[in-house]
Amino acid sequence: MIEDTLTSATLVSHQLRKIGIEPVLARDGEKGIELFKKEHPDLILLDIIMPGLDGFEVARRIRQLEQAGEWTPIIFLTARTSDEDLEKAIAVGGDDYLIKPVSEIVLAAKVRAMQRIAQMRHALLILTRKLDDANQELTRLSSLDGLTGIPNRRQFDETLLREWRRACRQGKPLSMLLCDVDSFKQFNDAYGHQVGDECLKAVARCLQATLRRPADLVARYGGEEFAVILPDTDLGGALLVAEAMRAAIEGLRITHRHAGPATGVVTISAGVATMVPARGHTDSAVLIRQADEALYRAKDGGRNRIASTTLRPLN
Template sequence: MFSDITEAKQVEAELMAANEKLNLLAHRDGLTELLTRRAFDEALAREFARASRNAMPLSLLIIDVDWFKRFNDHYGHPAGDECLRVVSRCIEAAARRPADAAARYGGEEFGLILPETDAHGAFVIAENLRSKVRDLAIGHAGSEKGIVTVSIGVSTFEAAAAIEIADLLSRADEALYGAKAAGRDRVHGWRPHLSGQRSTGSRRKT
C-alpha cells in the first residue's frame, strides 16, 4: 500500500517535471534561449496591466542587429546563428531584475521589457547594452562600422500618458527606425515628431 502511494507520487513528480520542461521549451527560443515572441507578448500584457494599475512607468526596448542580412550573406548562417547567440547573452545580461524580460522578437530583432523603469533609466540601460555589443568586437565586413553593432529604440509608458500596448510597441519601433535612419549603432527614444517621419519612410532595412 505505502509502496503504491510512493510510486504514484514519484510518477506524479516526474510528470510535473516533464510538463515544466515542455512549458519552458514552449516559451524559449530554440536558438537564443530568450523568450519567444508569444511569451514576450504575454509578459508585456501582464506588465502593462500592472504598470497601469499601480501608476508606475514601464519601458520597452526594441533592439536590431545592424546589417544582419549582410552578415549572414558574407559569413554564412552558422556564423549568423552564433552572432545572434552572443548578442542575446548581452541582452539577457541587461535584464537584471526578476521582472525584466528579454525576448527574441523576430529574426535579428529582440525586445527587452523593463518594468518600473522611466525613460531616463531605460536610455541608460540601452546605451550600456549598445556599448557591450560593440565591445564584443565581432568582425562585420558588411557594415561600415567594421564590427557587429545594434540599433535600439526606446519607448516608455508613464502613468499620465493615455496610451495602449500597441502604442508602446509602435513607438519603440518608430524610435528604432529613427536610430537606423540616423546612422545605426545608436539609441533613440521616441518623440512625437517621429510618427510623421515613420509613416512617410520606407520599412527599415537590416
Template sequence: MKVLVVEDTRTARVVVCSQLERMGMQPLPAGDGLEAVALFQQERPDLVLLDLILPGIDGFEVARRLRQLEGQGEWTPIIFLTASYTDDHLEKGIAAGGDDFLGKPVSEVVLRAKLRAMQRIVQMRRSLVVLTRKLDAANQELERLSSIDGLTGVANRRRFDTALEAEWRRAQRHHRVLALVICDVDFFKKFNDALGHQAGDDCLQQVAATMSRAMERAGDLLARYGGEEFAMILPETTLGGAAFVAERMRHSVEQLKLVHPDSPLGHVTLSCGVAACVPGAEATPADLIAAADRALYNAKGSGRNRVARIEGLLLEPAC
C-alpha cells in the same frame, strides 16, 4: 515496516504486537489516542491499527488527527480494531479517514491478509505518485522549452507576448510605470549575405548571451522578438532607467568587436528604441510596442548603433 498499534487493553496490545513481530514487522504500541498521535508524528509509521474505543479521544478522532498530520501526497493506511461494528461505525470510520475494519480478537491469518492487501495498495499508490511527479516534471520542462527560443536560449516571442500582457495588467492595476526596449542588430542581412547563415546564427547567440549578462533584475525579461530583433520588458522602470539599460546592452554588444565586413563601423552593433508609460484604461500593450518601434526607427534613421527614446508617450496618464 512500522505499524502503530493503538489499543488500550494491554493484553490485546501485546497479542497484536507479537503477531506483527512474527510477520517481520516493527510494532509501535500506544495505549491511548494522545499517545498514538504523538507517536505517529514522531515515527511516521507505514500503517496504523487503531482501536475504536479508547480513553480520552476515541478512534474516530484519532484518525482525523492523524490525517491532519499528513503532508500533501502522503497517505498511511488506517485499519480500525473493534469487537463489532455497525453500518454507522463503518460510515463514520471512512469519513474520519479510516480505510478498513478488523474484528477483535484479531486473527493472525486475517491480520496478515489485511496487511498484505494494504501493502499492495501502498506500493501501487507510491508508484502512481512517482509517475505523477515525473509527468509533472516533464510537463514543466516542456512548458519551459516551449517558451525559449531554440537558437539563442532567451525567451521566445510566445513568452514575450504572454509576459507583456501580464506585466501590462499588473502595471495598470497598481498604476506603475512599464518600459519596453526593442533592439535590432544593425545590417544583419548584409552580415548573413557576407558570412553565411551559420555565422549569422553564431552572431545572434553571442549577442543574446551578452544582452542577458547585462540584465541585472530577475523580474526583467529578454526575448527574441523576431529575426535579428530582441525586446526587453522592464517592469517599474522609468524611461530614463530603461534607456540606461539599453545603452549598457548596446555598449556590451559593441565591445564584442564581432567583425562585420559590410557595416560602416566594421563590427556588429545594436540600435535600440525605448518607450515607457503608466498604462491607461484605454491603452493596450500594442501602443507601447508601437512607441518602442518608432523609437527604434529613429535610432536607425539617425545613424544606428545608438539608443533613441520616445518622449511624452501619450498613454493615460502620460509618463
C-alpha cells in the same frame, strides 16, 4: 498499534512479528497520536473503545495531521460488530475493519493488502512528481527561443501584458526597447547562416547579461530583432540601459566587414519608448508601435545608435 488491552496488544504484536513487522504500541488515543507524529508509521492498527479519546476521534485527528498527498493506512481492530460502527469507522478515515479476535491468517492478509496499496500509491506519487517535473520543463522550454535560449515572442507578449496591467494599476512608467542587429542580412550573406546563428546567440547573451533587475526581460522578438521590457523605468533609465546594451554589443568586436568603415564590427540600433498607461487602457501594443518607430529613426539616422520617444498617459 493503538490498543488499551494488554492481552490483545500482546497477541497481535506476536502475530505481526511472525510476518516481519515490528509494532510500536500506544495504550491510549493521545499517546497514539503523539507516536504517529514521532514515528511516521507505515500502518496503524486502531481499537475503538479506549480511555479518553476513542478510536473514531483518533482516526479523525490523524487524517487532519496528514499533509496533502500523505496517507497512512488505518485498520480498525475492535470487538464492536455493528454495521453502524463499521460505517462510522470508514467515514472518519479508516481503510478496513476487523473484528476481534482476528485470525493470524486474516490479519496477515489484510496487512499485506495495505502494504501493497501503500506501495502502489507511493509509486503513483513518484510518477506524478516526474510528470509534474516534465510538464514544468515543457512549459519552460515553450517560453524560450530555440536558437538563443532567451525568452521567445510568446513569453515577451505574456510579460508585456502582465507588466502593462501592473503599470496601469500602480500609475508607474513602463519602458520598452526594440533592438535590431545592424546590416544582419549582409552579415549572413558574407559569413553564412551558421556564423549568423552564432552571432545572434552572442548578441542574446550579451543583452541578457546587461540587465540587472529580475523583473527586466529581454526576448528574441523575431529574426535579428530583440525586445526588452523594463518595468517601473522612466525614459532616462531606459536610455541608460539601451546605451549600455549598444556599447556592450559593439564591445564584443564581432567582425562585420559590411558594417561600414566607422566600426567594422557587429552593432545594434535601438528604439526606446516609455509611457505611464492610464488605468483601464488595455492597448499595450501602442508601446510596441512607438518603440518600433523609434528604432526606424535610429536606423535611418545611421545605425549603431538609439532613438526614443515618451508618451503621455492615455485617457
